[in-house]
Structures are given as structure tokens and as C-alpha cells.
Amino acid sequence: MTSPDDTARPTPSATNATTSDRLDTPREGCGVRGERRHRDAELAGARRSRGIVQRNHPANWCSGQVLQAALTVHRALGPGLLETAYRACLAHELLGLGLTVRQEVPVPLRYGDVRLEQAFRLDLLVGELVVVEVKAITALKPVHTAQLLTYLRVADYPLGMLLNFHSPRLMDGYVRLVNKL
Secondary structure, three states: OOOHHHHHOOOHHHHOOOHHHHHHOOOOOOOEOOOOOOOOHHHHHHHHOOOOOOOOOHHHHHHHHHHHHHHHHHHHHOOOOOHHHHHHHHHHHHHHOOEOEEEEEEEEEEEOOEEEEEEEEEEEEEOOOEEEEEEOOOOOOHHHHHHHHHHHHHHOOOEEEEEEOOOOOHHHHEEEEEOOO
């Protein structure tokens, strides 16, 4: 006969989740489709803590999913296509993973009395947290990193990814930038 205490204990298999199980589990706030997600006060508070990288931040999980999808696209298509083709295929892969994805997102800019409604466009915005800038160029230059960092700062998003699909190995054309994470 089991006591009530025995039934409340987790089984060993439930407590020993593998790393892949933890990585495949959607995180709160990453914009999984079908759930209402937005940047709330808790996330804003998390973004204010400068200098400390928060490992459990939803943007970290989300960026892992983006990288996984980008590797899938790069393996299937290889280098040599136009940026628009890679952007559309990456968005398709991310939607297949159940993430919210917006393409060509216009971002307003205010400078003094001037307000530009579409100062620039984000290639992809994943889960309302991660800005993805897609490139298909020979080599990334420091200006591309600076551009992404400016996008993150002006649009106030916590994490950005620069993906150059023209690299023979995608990881050679990959940059991850953090803004107040």
C-alpha cells in the first residue's frame, strides 16, 4: 500500500530530463504561436539588469531555435542565393517550429521633433524578442554588426542575430548580439 507522500514524489525519469528535452521545450515569452505573448513588466525588469547574462531568458531559447532553423536552411540550400530567398525559407522553418515570426517589420524613429514612421526594417522578428538580420554577402564587416546593434538599441529588443548565408559554413557567418539582456 502506498502512502500519499509516495504518490507526490516525481519519478526518476521525470527529474533526469536530457539536455535536448530542456532545449526543445518552449520557454515563457518566446512567442510560441497560439499563445498570447508580449513584453510585460517582468521581462522589462529582466532587461534592466545590466552586466548579467540571464541564462533562463526566453530570448536565449528563442535564439537557439533560430540557429537550429538557420542551419537546416543552410544545409538544404547552401550558399549562393539571394537574401530574400533565405529570409523566406528561414521564416518558413521557424513557423514550422511553432514560433511567431514577422518579416520586414517597420520600425519608427524619433529624433528631436522629427518622427520617421519607417526609419528602417527588421528582416525578421522572432517571438517579439529576437531580431534576425539575414545577409547573403561574401564576408561580414564591422558595419553589419554595428547596424544590428543600432537596430537593437533603437527598437529596444534584447537580442539580435546576424546570419550570413553566403558563408560555406553558416557558423563562420554568425554573430549574436545582446542588448540589455
